[in-house]
Amino acid sequence: MNTANKNTPLLITIATSHYCEKVRWALDSLGVDYVEENHAPPFHRQYTSRYGGTSVPVLVVNDKAFTDSQDILHYLDTIAFDRQLYPQDPELRRQAETLEKLFDDKLGVATRNWAYYYAIQQPWTILAAWSKGISWMEKIKCAIAFPVATKIIKQKYNLTPDGKEVAVQDIREVFTVVNQRLNSGQQYLVGNNLSSADITFAALASFVIRPEYHPVYNSQLSKLPAEMVVVINELRETPAGELVMRMYREHRPK
Ligand SMILES: N[C@@H](CCC(=O)N[C@@H](CS)C(=O)NCC(=O)O)C(=O)O
Incomplete structure (x- = not known):
């Protein structure tokens, strides 16, 4: 509160x-x-x-x-006084904003649908996740509304095997864009400093990378369904996946 x-x-x-x-x-x-x-x-x-x-x-x-x-x-x-989220240079700023929009509109939606597809099959996991930090009164309301809320979410986010495949496809497409930007060994997505593009990519990809130092999610994969672990391990190996892990390690303040 x-x-x-x-x-x-x-x-x-x-x-x-x-x-x-x-x-x-x-x-x-x-x-x-x-x-x-x-x-x-x-x-x-x-x-x-x-x-x-x-x-x-x-x-x-x-x-x-x-x-x-x-x-x-x-x-x-x-x-902000001493740090910026967007580059000063207009062209770099345009690039950061364009990437941020792509991540917001495509990656964030896809990683959410992908993670929900599996979570919804384990109702206690999802109830525990939704209950994090909420008041006791809301926890009770959440438990009562849970069956209806999960039904609505299943329909709204198309949490079907086909919907999950579309989500994985979208995730891979965005990862390809990021991998291409990093193909000359760049440390950041735009320019030489952390920007909104890196923060947005790392935060919105965190469901499919499970980086260490995430303030909410654990990086352990042992309790996740095997099918999720295969995708996470595949994406962790890519330059984009490495960027997510490095951004969390080096730039996510405690
Ligand atoms: N474009 C929005 C997307 C935010 C969004 O989709 N939030 C989700 C949580 S992951 C949400 O609130 N979903 C519940 C709802 O829309 O009622 C943003 O960047 O803020």
């Missing part, structure tokens, strides 16, 4: 959401103080709708609210 004073930015999240991890990482990397308020789907909507949003993350700062992760990063970049 929000206990900070009213000037402290409030980040409304579902704890396990990778779009929320993207914004959390940006806030942490800029050293911005904030309070995170976790909710479970579909109850998050009760809180996001107050600010005109449907999905999480939502960032509320004084009388302003930002309801999309890229808008949040743009805003944070305007208040």
Whole structure:
């Protein structure tokens, strides 16, 4: 629950959401103080709708609210002093924003659908994930609504074997784009510094890489279904997968 004073930015999240991890990482990397308020789907909507949003993350700062992760990063970049999320050079900035959009629109959707496809087959896992950080009252409501909520999510995200195959295909396509950008040994996706593109890629790919130092997910694969482990191991071996692991190791503040 929000206990900070009213000037402290409030980040409304579902704890396990990778779009929320993207914004959390940006806030942490800029050293911005904030309070995170976790909710479970579909109850998050009760809180996001107050600010005109449907999905999480939502960032509320004084009388302003930002309801999309890229808008949040743009805003944070305007208040940052010594570090930037976007390159100063206009052409590099354009490249970072274009990559971020591709990751938001294609990679984040695909990795979520892929991870949900397996998680939904283990109801206790998903209930535990949704319950992270939420109040006792919401935990009870979440348990009661769980059968209906999972049914809705199955339909909304097309959590079928075919839907999962489409998701894997989309993930591989985005990884190919990233592998091509890294083919001359670049350390970062754009220019010579960490940018929104690296943070977004690493956060949104974290379901399929399971890097060490992730604040929510464990990097151990032993409890995951064998089919997931095959894909994770394949992607970890790629330059893009190595980038995700290195970004978490070197740039994800505790
Ligand atoms: N384009 C949005 C996507 C955010 C998004 O899809 N969030 C998911 C969590 S992973 C969500 O809130 N899903 C529940 C819903 O849409 O009601 C962003 O970048 O902020």
